[in-house]
Every structure is written in C-alpha cells, then in structure tokens.
Amino acid sequence: MTDQRIPPSLQHLIIEHDKVVKHIPKFGVVAFGGMAGVALAKEVPAAISRSGRDFNLTVLTGGTTTSVFEEGLSSIRVARRYPAVSGSLSRDMANRETISVADYWLSEYSRWIRFGVIPHVKKIDVAVVESTGVDENGIIPSLSVDAVPAMVDAADKVVLEVNLSKPVMYGLHDIYLPKDSEPVPIRNVLDRVGEPVVRCPSNKLAAIIVTDKPESGAGGYGAVSPVELKIAGHITEVLSAAVGEKSLTRFYTLQPGAGPLASALLDRIDFSGLRVWSEAVSVDWVHHVGGKVSAISSSCIYVLRGQEKLLEMVYSELSSLKDSVVLRPYEITNRAEMISRMSLISIQQAIEVDIYGNANITHIGGNIHNGVGGSGDFTRNAYLTVLALPSTTSNGKLSRIVPICSHVDIPEHDVDFLVTENGWADLRGLSPRERARVIIDNCVHDRFRDMLAEYFEKACDVGGHEPVSWKHAVQFREMMELAS
C-alpha cells in the first residue's frame, strides 16, 4: 500500500514510529502542520512522549490541535508555543505561565515563520507534516495546508507521516506563496496558480512514518443548538439586507464562521451557489458543493465529532470535488490582498462584545481561552464583518454583551453587523452611542436589557463620544455574577 504513496527512491526513509525520536532535538524548535484538529501528526507526539527523554522545545502548530495530540506533548517540557493555545492542557499552562504563548493573526504567523521574524524561531529544526503521499517533487498534503509550506521552507529537517486512512489527495491543493513585490495572480475562488505539492528538497526529508490512524474530529464544539439556529437565521436576514441574495452569490464570497454555527448557517440558507473563501470549512459545507455551495477555497477541511461519515463521502468523491474545492496555504487564504479582492462577507464569533461593538474573542478575564486565529485577517479586510454570538453564556446567567470587554481583539471599527439569537443590529455609519442603543434594543437578552440600558445611561452621565464608566462596569459584572 505504501508503494503507491512513497516512490522507491524514498522508501529507505521509512522508519518505525519510535525511531523518530532521534530526529527531534532535545532543545530546539519543532513544528507540526495541521489545523482545526485535522492533518496533525498522529504518531510523532506519542512517540516523543513514550521515549521518556528530556526535551525542552519550542512547539509550533498550524493552528488548533486535538486532545490526543496535546496529551502526546504533555509529558515533555514545552517552553514556548505558537500560535496561541489549543485545548485545556496548554490553556492552563499558558494561564499559569508555565509556557510562553504569543498569539498572532495566522497570515502574519505563516509569513513570519518563513522569514524567521520571531526572534525565538529564526529557523525550525524539524517540521512534522502529515501527508497523503510524497513524490520526487514534494509532499502531497492531507486535509490542511495551513502553514506547512512555510514550515517546510524554514525547516532543517522534515519528518513525514504518510496517513493511509485517507486517499491520496493529489490535485486538491494549490501551493503558491506570495512573491516579493508581485500581486498574487488569483482572481477567482477556484483559480489555481501554484503546484499540487509542497516542494521539499530531498535532502531535507529525514524520515517517513506510516500510519493508518483516522481523524478523530475537532474537539471543543457541541452539537448545533436552537440558539445557533436562531443566530444563523438572523445572519441570513443580515445577508439579504446588506447585499441581497442575488448579489451575494454573484459578487461576494462568504466566510461562514466555525463549528456548530457554520453548520446551523448551512441549514438556514435556502438558496444555492454560495462561494466560500475561508481559512477552514467543515466537511458538511464541502458536502453541499453543487447545491447551496458552488465553490470553496480554504486552508483546511475539518470534521466535527459525528461527521465521520461525511468525511468518508468526501474522500470517495475526491476526484470530482477537485473541480469545486481548493485547499491553499494561510499565506493565500488569509492574505489581506486576497480577502479584499474576494469582496468577502466574514462571519466572526466572539466570547463577548461591548455595547459599542468592540469584541473579545480570546480571553475570559485575564485567562486565555483560545487564540485569535485568522480572525483579524478577515474582519479588517472583509467587505463586511458580521459578529455573531449567543447573547448569554453559563446557562443564560451571564450576558455576553457587556459594558466593557475584559480584552479587545476586534475593535468596533471592524464590526458592521452584530447578531445574536434575539436579533441583529446594523452598525454601519452609526456613532458609538447610536450603536449602543440599537445593540441594547435588538441584540441583548431580555434578562439583561434593563441592566445594560441603566449602565449606558450612567456612562452617558459621565459623558463623551463613547461613554465609559469603569465603576459602573465593575458593578455590572459583580451584579451579573452575584445573580448567577
């Protein structure tokens, strides 16, 4: 079976799983491709863990990982992680500062890897990459391209995990990295301008591991809830109001958000021919190609728990899907140039948002919950940004719309519409006070509307263009937490 995936000239690089450890430096930088829980190395983290050796590593990943991956890493010392955290283990370590984590927009992250901009990551010692095959020209990627081309480029050595649980995905990917001073020559969602493989000089290729472990599904997401279906319904209203259905499919592209909300949106959309430009799409969106969806450009296809059968169907339809789906590196999917050229409407989720539209997408108090991902690449450069979130959390006991966010990642200037399960607000062209009124009226949960209106009134007593009263904001939080 490996004969079809690995040419004879490279078969000598195949090693047993545990032997990979000799390629991992005790002190150095190790990068793992993969994002949104897919296309991660399935064997190397566990092998490192089993080795019992002392390591002190800087670890890069393409994006969020899986709990299996994190457990593999948890037994060794990791001093630094980029980008951000993934899952409760690394989250807790970052919050206790037993690990140093710096969080970057994914477009910058990938470019910085390639050019060695981060002082602690001048180069990568080993890049560990899942692939569905390899030939003399390079690596055939798996379900995600993410930062893999940058990692391979910056790496001294590359270790491949050839995964037999997937078909050879040759032809699904378009590997092109921006050139100095040159426009990216992509004009349409499906344009292919690069190569089907990630170039990798054969002298970099240090070892090949063969595995048949399937994807285990992205963690951290629940099933689609009635709240998400309501939010999704309101998003379709926003799309109609902002650009209209006909224009939407003709002139614009959509980034559909992530997790159950993206699935709910797919359910609520009742027209066909959407073009998607995103950094990640779930397998159910891919499954609707030819119907609700006409074209997808993404960096990865991820799978939620329970979607394993859909993934199998995607595998079996791969040869025809290549005409409607392209997987690209972050440096294309998240590139400002491309996002603005694609006239993109971005659906962005958040942990909390203030009454003026400033959003916190990463922290709960001082604790990091997740990284920014590519959110800022999209929200800043999209044609329109729709911020969507449930109006409450903790079983309705806490309002996600608050007087002041404990952290701001997406400033008000980037948020055009706010959507909750209660309704939506068109914020375009409104002053901060006007925004506060329409957000409180349309989006806040009934239970908190009076409280927030009262806060806003007190803040207005203080005065200003965007009135704030820290004293009353603290009181609001205390009241909310007391009541919960």
Added chain:
Amino acid sequence: MTDQRIPPSLQHLIIEHDKVVKHIPKFGVVAFGGMAGVALAKEVPAAISRSGRDFNLTVLTGGTTTSVFEEGLSSIRVARRYPAVSGSLSRDMANRETISVADYWLSEYSRWIRFGVIPHVKKIDVAVVESTGVDENGIIPSLSVDAVPAMVDAADKVVLEVNLSKPVMYGLHDIYLPKDSEPVPIRNVLDRVGEPVVRCPSNKLAAIIVTDKPESGAGGYGAVSPVELKIAGHITEVLSAAVGEKSLTRFYTLQPGAGPLASALLDRIDFSGLRVWSEAVSVDWVHHVGGKVSAISSSCIYVLRGQEKLLEMVYSELSSLKDSVVLRPYEITNRAEMISRMSLISIQQAIEVDIYGNANITHIGGNIHNGVGGSGDFTRNAYLTVLALPSTTSNGKLSRIVPICSHVDIPEHDVDFLVTENGWADLRGLSPRERARVIIDNCVHDRFRDMLAEYFEKACDVGGHEPVSWKHAVQFREMMELAS
C-alpha cells in the same frame, strides 16, 4: 490667470464665492476633499456660513481639516460627520453627542463612499474639491488625493475650488481605483498605473470658484521637542535591529508617522535612499527627496506651521519632483494589498498603551480626541509595526503606559516594537507577561516604573495569560491623577 487652469469650454461655470450656496442642499450630504489640513475648500465653508441659511447636513471630509475650515462650518447644523472629528469644535460636539460621528479606517471609508455602503451616505449630493486646474478629462488635484475620486464618483454634483496660490500640479498624481477581482498592478513605490486627473463627467461639474488663499498649515502640532528627538533616535535603533540599514532601503518601505515625530525621525536618520509609502507625508520629507529619501508614495503632502517656505520650494521644484513623488487615492495608499506588497515598516503613534501592547489612539476616557485615520490599515498589514509615543503626558504627570487602556484601537497582536524616549522593546514572539516586563523595564518613565511593576505584580496574583486587575487599574489611575 484662470485661462491656463480652466479651459474656455468650462469658463462659464465660474461663479462668485457667495453664489455657491445655491448648489448646497439644505438637507443632504456634502463632501469636502482634502486631508491633514491641506487641499481643503478655502471658500465654500465660509460662503455657507455667511449665507445665514438653515442647513442640516451630513458632512464628509477626506480627513482632518483646519480651524478655518471648522469655523466656516460651525454656524450651520451638521447632523453627521465622517470620518471622525477634526479639531476642538467638532470634537466637543461629538463628545456631547450634538453631532453623530462614526470613525472608519480610511481605506474602508473611501471604498464605502464609492459603493454607497453607509446607510446615511448612499450618495453624495455635492462634492467640493480643491484643484489646481481642470480640463475636459477631469480635475487636476491639489496637495491631496485622499477620498476625492470616490467622492466625485458618488456625487450628483461637483463644485471645484481652483486654487491659484499653487502651481498647476498636473502629473504629480496617479489616479487609479481598484477593479473588481483584479490585482492592483503596482509593484514599486513610484509605479504609475492610472491617470493624471480625477475623471469627472462634465454634467456633474456644477460650478467653479476661483481662490488664491494659500494653505494655512495643519493645526494641532507643536514644534519638534527633545523628547521626540529621543524617540526618533530609538526608532532608528529599532530599524537597524529589526532589518538593518542596507535591507531597509533595499527591501522595505517606511511609513514615517506624522507631525513633529516624523520631522524628528528625518533629523535622526543618517543614511540615504529611504522609500516611503504612506497616507500623508510632511513637506520636509518631500524636501529630502534625492538625499535621505529616494521615493515617496502618499495620498497627501501636508505642511506644519513654519514650513510654508519649504512648501514654496516644493512648488518650484514640482517638475523634477514628479519623478520621485506620487500622490494616490486612499484606495491605493491604504489598501491592504499594497501595504503588504510594499513590505512596509509602519511608525504608529498613540495616546496610551497598556503594559501588554494594546494601544488607544483615539480616546481620552470616553472622549474622542481624534479619529483612527488609516492607522489600522497600516498596522495590520505592515511587515512590522513600531508603536512610538512619549512615556508621559501633562508635563510628565501622567504615564501614557497604563495598566488598562480606556479604549483599544490597535490590539497587541499588531504591535511589534514599542518605543518611548526612555528606550524600546522588541515584543515579537513574547507572551503578554514577557511583554509587560520588557515594556516596564525599557519604556516606562522612571517616575512610574515602580507603580506599574507593582500593578503588574498584583495583576499576576489574580493570574492568567494576560493578567488584569480592574480594581488595581482604577487605583493606578486615581493615584496618578492625585499625584498630578
């Protein structure tokens, strides 16, 4: 004199200043070109004011204006202003909400004008544009292009102010607006891909006013101070450390900041051949073309008080300057696509910054001080962003580096270096706590170092990846204000 500026076929449109009022709707949208205090209409605002008529207008400007301009507008009712405020009159009105102000990044602002995205500005009734001449093809701009092409495009009527105090600036400008789904074909700072004039169908041209009023200089800026010279010195150290002098002039472009800091930086740079890509450059930078500066692309050339003689010299050298200076619309200078292609190093100023690198560039408490301008276009898409500010304000009584900003426009993820007169901090790749330590050590003023270190310690007691303690942050502000 007007014969050289206005062709015979358009001479019949010339009217007396006060007659312009009949072209201004009593209730509607009026746009004025010009930014950073230059290329504004010199006669129309005063004529509107003198008319004594009732107006209720939505007013758009290209950017910041002058006190003369604002005084002209102050006697009529303006319900809405875009983008942001300019000067103390409109600032006070925005802070009392007697005017509605929404603040947008300039790239989005211009695009939104053109496509009628802002619900209150579906179209423009009259665009009032300063020009240095007009011909059958269109308008020859003045010292600024800013949003003029978008305003003219979206306007029912155009009123020109042909300004005789300046030479005919034909050939200085490159008017090109991005086309749907197409890359912008500019590869180098000085590439010209458009036309020398702003196209304006002759049936839109409603009236021409002739004036000889010179520029009065941008307000709100003081002279270069020793603090700014120190900051500028540290910026040159950052440039050397981050990319090196040779690479800087060869591979990168610079956005040099604004006002006295930009002038100070020019003073402190001791090498030649810098390429500048910016939305605004001061006339002293233009004056150094051929020496420290080799090429400039900007949306405007502005002039600080005291630089009037430099401006005269620029006027007299215009024919040769055209080879090294190009003025472009915001939709090019501030376009993400161009900023990322230009490998730009952006010098960004701020009102305050927190110990983690989140910056407030617009508000003092809830009061707006100025708009965001194009800051976020540059900081998000630049290769590197250097945030530079004096460590204190109010004669040293208040620290500009604070526990928590009262408003965040530029999130930490966009700030790569922090510079004050005390020193600089390389924030790349550092966790929030690591950033706090190096900022407190290197950038904070001696007077506040212990106070901030103490705050940081207390916040760390609370814990978290990016520790915050609102209680102690409020105490810090109170202590600081008490001491001052």
